[in-house]
Amino acid sequence: MGVGTTFLRLASLTALAQGLQLDTTFVLSQATRGLSAAGKATCLRGKIKVSAAANNTILLIKSPAGQPDLTQTTVDMAMAGVNYATMVTGGPTQVSGTYQLYVELCVPADPAAALKVKTLQFLNHGGTLDHTYWDFAPGYSYVDAAAAAGHATFNYDRLGYGRSDHPDPNQVVQAALHREIAHQMIGVLRKATVWGKRIKSVVGVGHSAGSALVMAIVGKYPADFDALILTGISASIEGIAIAQIAFNLIPAALDPSGRFNGLDTGYLTQGAVAQDFQFPFYRFPDFDPKIFRKQFETRQITTFGELLTFGSVIAPQPAYTGPVDVVLGQQDYIFCQANCSYPMNQAEIFVNALFPGQGSKSTFLQPNSGHLIAQHYTAGRGFAHSLQFLKRNGL
Ligand SMILES: *[C@@H]1O[C@H](CO)[C@@H](O)[C@H](O)[C@H]1NC(C)=O
Numbered sequence: 001m002g003v004g005t006t007f008l009r010l011a012s013l014t015a016l017a018q019g020l021q022l023d024t025t026f027v028l029s030q031a032t033r034g035l036s037a038a039g040k041a042t043c044l045r046g047k048i049k050v051s052a053a054a055n056n057t058i059l060l061i062k063s064p065a066g067q068p069d070l071t072q073t074t075v076d077m078a079m080a081g082v083n084y085a086t087m088v089t090g091g092p093t094q095v096s097g098t099y100q101l102y103v104e105l106c107v108p109a110d111p112a113a114a115l116k117v118k119t120l121q122f123l124n125h126g127g128t129l130d131h132t133y134w135d136f137a138p139g140y141s142y143v144d145a146a147a148a149a150g151h152a153t154f155n156y157d158r159l160g161y162g163r164s165d166h167p168d169p170n171q172v173v174q175a176a177l178h179r180e181i182a183h184q185m186i187g188v189l190r191k192a193t194v195w196g197k198r199i200k201s202v203v204g205v206g207h208s209a210g211s212a213l214v215m216a217i218v219g220k221y222p223a224d225f226d227a228l229i230l231t232g233i234s235a236s237i238e239g240i241a242i243a244q245i246a247f248n249l250i251p252a253a254l255d256p257s258g259r260f261n262g263l264d265t266g267y268l269t270q271g272a273v274a275q276d277f278q279f280p281f282y283r284f285p286d287f288d289p290k291i292f293r294k295q296f297e298t299r300q301i302t303t304f305g306e307l308l309t310f311g312s313v314i315a316p317q318p319a320y321t322g323p324v325d326v327v328l329g330q331q332d333y334i335f336c337q338a339n340c341s342y343p344m345n346q347a348e349i350f351v352n353a354l355f356p357g358q359g360s361k362s363t364f365l366q367p368n369s370g371h372l373i374a375q376h377y378t379a380g381r382g383f384a385h386s387l388q389f390l391k392r393n394g395l
């Protein structure tokens, strides 16, 4: 089951993850093996180093000196007669570096299914979340659902998040650099083999800011993905400003949990009151309070670098002509102001406006769900819809 070229220390991967091999220049360090939430997938976890360069945007901002400073910025962002993003956007600037990223590669735990893997899904989490969004708990795991459908998944903490590196949150942690890092990883994954057989297709899957990132990737590299599953995103922006206020952003380093001690104050998170998390992300009473609690307590960060650069990548993508699936929680506040049927189906508006190419299109409004579709009682319906979409498209 060998692959021809540079194999490095990943040889041990064979034993670790059901024959999943990477033909790659990436070295996985601190590698561990484990199961997904419900045990449908066996996963290899660890850190890789990626060198990337990108044309980021100079942002004329500094990390907040404290809460009053950050609160005023939130006011400025919602000010009448001012486009804050335009006001603080300077010219392009080249950034480059070698960054350590936390990654997870999962293949079906059932050896017979692992032998038949053809498709790998590349998962991109949203803001103030991390890789755990996709594999949160039994019954709330897209990684499990994909493995049960015979797919491999690649899941990671975006730069600045979780166990990945935390460089300058304003000038470095931006959409353009995220895109180049992802593009490099996709190049490697396209050469991955499972039990000696090459992965045939890579699907770009996103949630919220992760969906914006998938769009940024196909905007520059349309051949990176054979299909797209975009969740928690639409073309409707009315709810975003209100949600941003509801976040009640704080410098993460000031979070009373102490989990973010030492981070630059440009790393932000939702306020420490559960309501700051519920309002933008959940619809009561359609979720398990234990799931909510766990997600709130393990919430992650975002940065102004992201908040000010992701907006511009949500744009028409005529160069990408493959299949696209869009899934929204019916009551998503951020992207629909809690009614995704208003004034018409927002998933349909989005897919038709932004993907004018020829590919097959599919949409689903997941009932009884806010923004975090993977963490409401109806999560499984959204997963099943997306996996059916891939099957219909031969993936
Ligand atoms: C950055 O911009 C320069 C000048 O337009 C271009 O030559 C270069 O390829 C860009 N780099 C990346 C990583 O996109």
Ligand SMILES: *[C@@H]1O[C@H](CO)[C@@H](O)[C@H](O)[C@H]1NC(C)=O
Residues within 6 Å of the ligand: 339, 340, 341, 342, 343, 344
């Ligand atoms: C959502 O908007 C649609 C279209 O205007 C409307 O028919 C529907 O009643 C609204 N849904 C709710 C729950 O109010």
